[in-house]
Amino acid sequence: MSHTIDSFFHEETFTFTHLLADSVSGAAALIDPVLDFDQKSGRTGTAFIDAILSKVAEKGLTLRYVLETHAHADHLTSADYIRRQTGAAIVVGQPITTVQATFKKIFNEGDGFVADGHQFDRLLADDESLLLGATQIRALATPGHTPACMSLVVNHSDVFVGDTLFMPDVGSARCDFPGGDAGTLFDSVQTLLALGDDVVLHLCHDYPPNGRAVVSSCTVAEQKAHNIHVRDGISRDDFIAMREARDATLDMPRLILPSLQVNIRAGAFPEPEENGVSYLKLPLNLLG
Template sequence: MQIQSFYHQDTSTYTHWLEDTEQQLSLIVDPVMDFDQKSGRTGTGFIDAVLDRLAEKNSRLVYVLETHAHADHLSAADYLRRQTGASIVIGQPIKQVQGTFSKIFNEPATFVADGHQFDVLVADGDTLTLGDHQIRVLATPGHTPACVSYVVDEQVAFIGDTLFAPDTGTARCDFPGGDSDTLYHSIQRLFALGDGVRLYLCHDYPPDGRPAMSSATVAEQRQHNIHIRDGISQAAFVALRTARDAGLAMPRLILPSLQINIRAGALPDAEDNGVSYLKLPLNLF
């Protein structure tokens, strides 16, 4: 098993590639599509570079794993599916998230919030197989109700936004369906995986002078995470998280991202002029 992480500078997002090197089978976690908000232009340069690495290894992409519906970048999952035939996997509660945001964006009746835009909807305890490797689904809600982590061979886990690097803390909980008490319990589930398990992050926002880091062990998080290290009680964490969330601005790309990501990375249906459009709700937030 080999893992390589690719950092998308514009959105501070990690896309991870895991390969069963013996059987030349791969999965990609949280793929990013380029997006220029000023022009409304999408691009695939970043994810094409990842695909190029798979091609060099002659590795077949089996799964695209989404840890949740992201609010800070556009997903390239649908692009990967169209290019490779890979199956897109996400947690079953995506249906709840779709229902919430389809109302916010007043989606047309043709948009059905039943998760069919994805290929595989998983629940806590489900397993996937990649060659000789077992991928266990661990429900880790709190940031959103649909957040899941993917634990591979009980050695590594891809944890989405649940935790950031130890010196930057934890995910926000003020999105619809988010809850800081729930996030606390989800993080304890990650800590229970064992100190040696390596946790792969979806984002890193490094302070000046530190290079971006793609992962940290459970032990490093338990010892050093500024929001939830050992000794910080649930009540203290909830108070800290609630106070921080109250002062956070909306993510820069939340409105375009969620319209794309509840569709598994696909653009909205083109209108009669052949162009797809995103909505910008005015004075709603």
């Protein structure tokens, strides 16, 4: 195999951070890395990502990229910390600017925050590719959960799908965030399922039911046969009806407000105030 993938599970947020490495050159990328965050105290930490960076060093890899599938609403990204530690470039899909503009208004960011994507090092267009040594990574737009979701196709055999799909016994992503749309998500899933039955889909989360062990990936064939929301035979209209009804019952993610303020900044914190402390806002009676 021309590349390897190692996956690390952040138990508090049920999130996978994936390490992709080119087998020939030793160039590596981290996908959807997590920053530790204690909401009660407002303290951030780097123990989880530091352990992964130690693995990168142990393997003799050179970290070239941090790849974000979207602006996450359920955990803070450690992308900016990784960039400062290693010099790796932060890469995200071009539509991140749409998400930035939306949440700039929600958090009333003012002129101090510019929603043009400059906080990231590279914005990928749909179907644009970048090389990790000899490993090709192709951006594949898969909106629906958010308007800026981007899956990453690696050497035609592996795909990092972000929140678009979960394990077949968990289903699909919610679509009730600003700019989300159930019909668009269904279409994006069909794009993924058309990549080939043997293609392996690497997930951003797992929420195992009934005591099942945590699993980080599955094949397209398994999704088509067993996904409780979008398996073969479920129509677009049926999916939209199910998804919209289900989303109407869901609470907002526990970390959505702190996460989005940090994640639209590529993991950087808001500018410190005159006392040297960064603050996160809590808009009252606006969401949900």
